Amino acid sequence: MTPRHDENTVFMTEQEAERIRNTVKIRLQRCSELAGHARETRDSKDAIRQATGASLMADMGAADPDSAQTKTQRGTLPVIAVGQPYPPCMLPLRDLQPMKLSNLRMDTHHRGRRLAVKRASPVVTLVARSWTMVFDEEEGGEIERLEVCLHKTRHGQDILESASVFVIKEPYFTLTDQGEATLRIDHPSDLVVCQDETANDILASLNEAKDDVDGVTAAAEKFARACKDHGNAALEKQNLPLAHAKYTEGLKVARQNIVSKSNPDLARDLSRNRAHVNLLLNQLDEAKADAKASLTGRQDQRSRELDSKAYFRAGCAAYNLGAYQEAKAFFEEQRKLTPGNEAASAYLRKIETRLHEQENGAFNFQKIRAGLSRSRPRADAASFVGGTEVRESRLPGRGRGRGLFATRDVAAGEVVLCEKAFCVVWGHEMEALTAMTYDVRDGGIRASPVGLTRSVVQKLLGNPSQVKRVMDLYGDYQGGGNDNVPTKMRPAEEEGPVVVDVFRVHGIVSRNAFGPGGDENGVGSSSSASAGLWVRAAYANHSCVPNAEKEYAGDLLVLRATQPIAAGDEILHAYHDGSSGDYSARRRALMTTWGFECDCALCAAEAADDPAVLKRRKELAEEADAFVGREHWAGAKRVAVARAKRLARDIEGTYDGERYEGLPRLAARTILEWLALAGQRR
Structure with a gap:
């Protein structure tokens, strides 16, 4: 047996660490000195020339000149300062007062205000951020820099490149690491992307129509049908974001009472099509809602076939959310409408297996592992957590809050818990990214799986029903932006995406994520290590003398008892692989990564x-x-x-x-x- 070494460990010299600290400290000092000062006017030609040149350099793979970075044996990692969180804007646009670029003040969050801007230059797309120059049309070409940090894409498309007009909610005007003034976006919901205004124009016409109601209604129907056709064409080309946007525009109009009374099937068709796109985009909450909204309930053959398709899409969404009983009901309804449908029957067979796993913890691990590969590293399996409960920990002197407890006796070698990851990013996937984070609160420099943080945020944005259970996990920053977040999908006519506090997500991932292991799944390197978040298992506390140990089957985490565990006992496992025999090193690792000192026996x-x-x-x-x-x-x-x-x-x-x-x-x-x-x- 060869000794194990952590291939993902990032080694850094003290000189490099000090350079990172100084870069961040200088920026913070400069921000403090300039706070509240008026913005300095930019020369528009120079600003656009600067952005154009930077965009060309970025396309050629050049390093980010305006952001701190550090070199390791395995490549260059971005450096991100953390520990200065702020909540996302919780107000709708209609409740925010407009402002202009000239009103901006340095290092200021302009609460209660909104700023409309238009893109004026190419977008500079970098590893951890994207930026561009924007101008204010109402101020005769006043120009400023706008950057989106870390959470800069949606469905694989750069947000700043997806449109040319944006509204910034409660703008944050500050400095980059190199002292460049910029409008900074951290929370995705703080940047509203303005699409074609035609749908809003149609809605206004419908509301104002008095004399020619039939004519306006016909025009609205024509517009909604055109949106459907454009969405279908985009879907055929696999341009999923565009397809979703077109179906959504059409639904805004088709769901209006005056239109839905004239042509009720138009909104159903758009909902059914958008349900399909939402499945492909992993927006499962909206996929299920759209599929249900598309049901006709009619008994003619064509309607039965369409409703069968809708039940299938609702069933797929529920299955992928782990709601197997709900999925079973949808597929059973599909099979009633189309008795010979093999897809429904196949899903129903799989659901019976998932329910057996979920209720009894009976997993065929050999079969699960046999189905895994580098291209398919995620297991098709349920979570078995029924033999556990979360309650206050009784560990002495730890101040750890909650822990995970057994509700049944577990023999040594038996499975205590088996959980599908809420989210995993494998090292070989494009989403993988490791960054060095400098925490201004304690001066600590840590390697952080920011690629996982980005993916968790993306999943929460697309599946608001999952926000509460993820945000309930422990993190260093509790924030104030998620208390009023809905736990169900907002109605389609409501403005904007669900609000997700990205700083809370970063804190949660930092304190609860694990590396899933398994080189066959592409663990990656120090710059792109694999990492995952398991919500239930995250409640299990650490001990260097554990009673359970982790193993993995793809993204399936298995906690197996290493000794008998009685009902009521707290379930403990070692957070670091193998529990190092070097006491000092183990102590430092726990404090650096997890933020606590272990006081086990x-x-x-x-x-x-x-x-x-x-x-x-x-x-x-x-x-x-x-x-x-x-x-x-x-x-x-x-x-x-x-x-x-x-x-x-x-x-x-x-x-x-x-x-x-x-x-x-x-x-x-x-x-x-x-x-x-x-x-x-x-």
């Missing part, structure tokens, strides 16, 4: 050791690791086995027998495993 015993003993134990453990890396256990000669036994005895001798009674000797684990394997060959 093992850590308490090691804390009482003399520093000289800890040093000697570390030296022996390193010697043992070097030995294991050099001498393979298969066919090991007697002299090698004797050497291994001496190392094991020497390491064992650093542990006080009385204080460590019943506790593992982690420093000796590697060499003992080697001896066990070598012994099997004799």
Whole structure:
């Protein structure tokens, strides 16, 4: 057995760390000095020339000149300052007062205001942000920089490139890391993308129509049908965002009473088509709502076929949300309408398997693993969490809040919990991205899976029903922007997307995400490590002497008991792989990554050791690791086995027998495993 090394570890010199700290501190100091000062006017030609040149350089793969970065052995990572969160705007546009570019003040959140701008230059698309120059048409060409940080895409399309006109809610005007003035967007919902105003013009005509009602209604129907046709054409070309936008425009008009009375099937057709697009975009809440809205309830053959299609789409959405009983009801309705439909029957068979997994924890792991590959790393399986509950932790002196407890007796080796990830980003996928984060609150520099943070935000934006359970997890920043977020889809006529506080998501991911492991699934490197968020498992607290351990089958996390667990016991597992035998290193890792000091029985015993003993134990453990890396256990000669036994005895001798009674000797684990394997060959 070879010693394990973390391939995703990022090593940084103290000089590099200090450079990062200084870059952020200088920016913060400059922001503090300029706070409230009036904005300085830009030269429009120079600004557009600057953006055009930067866009060309970015397209050629050049580094971001206006954002801090750091170099590692495996590439360049962006550096992101955290610890200065602010809530997203919770007000609709109609409740915000308009402002102009000339009204901007430095390092200021302009609460209660909105700013309409138009893109004036190419978009500079970089790894962790995108920016462009925008102008205010009402002010004769006043121009300013606008950047979207981290959460800069929607459905794979850059937000700033998706349109030319935007409205910024409660604009935040500040500085970049290099001192460049900019309008900064962190929360996606703070930037409203303005699409074609034709739909709104039609709606206004409908509301104002008095004399020629029939003519206006006919024009509205014509517009909605054209939107449907444009959406269908975009769907055929796999331009899903455009298809969704066109169907949505058509629905705004087709759902108006005067139009729906004239042609009720028009809104149903648009809803049915948008349900399909929403499934492809993983917007499952809206897909289900659209499919249900498209039902006719009529019994003629054509209507039965259309309703069958709608039930299928609603069933797929419910299945992918893990709502298997609801999905079962939808597919059963589909099969009633089209008894020979094999797709419905196939889903119903799968649902029976999922329900069995969900209720009994009976998983065919061999079959699940056999179906996994680099191109299909996500398991088709249910979550089994019924034997657990979340309540206040009873661990002494930790202040950890909630923990995960068993509600049934669990034998050693038995599955305690099996959970599908809420979200996983694999290292080989385009969404994967690791960044160095400098936390201004404690000066800590950490490698953070910001690609996972982005993906969690995207999933929440598309599935508002999931917001509450994710936001209920612990994070360093509680925020104030999500208390009023709906837990169901907003009606289609309401303005804008669901509001998601990205700073809360970052804090939650930082304290709850794990690397799923498994090189066959493309774990990645330090710049693009795999990471996932499992909501239920996130409540399980850490111990260096755990009673459960993690294993993975794709994105399926399995907590398996390592010793008998009685009903009512708290479920504990080691947050770091293998529980390092180096007490100091383990202590630093837990504080750096997870933000706490472990005070389990093992850590308490090691804390009482003399520093000289800890040093000697570390030296022996390193010697043992070097030995294991050099001498393979298969066919090991007697002299090698004797050497291994001496190392094991020497390491064992650093542990006080009385204080460590019943506790593992982690420093000796590697060499003992080697001896066990070598012994099997004799």
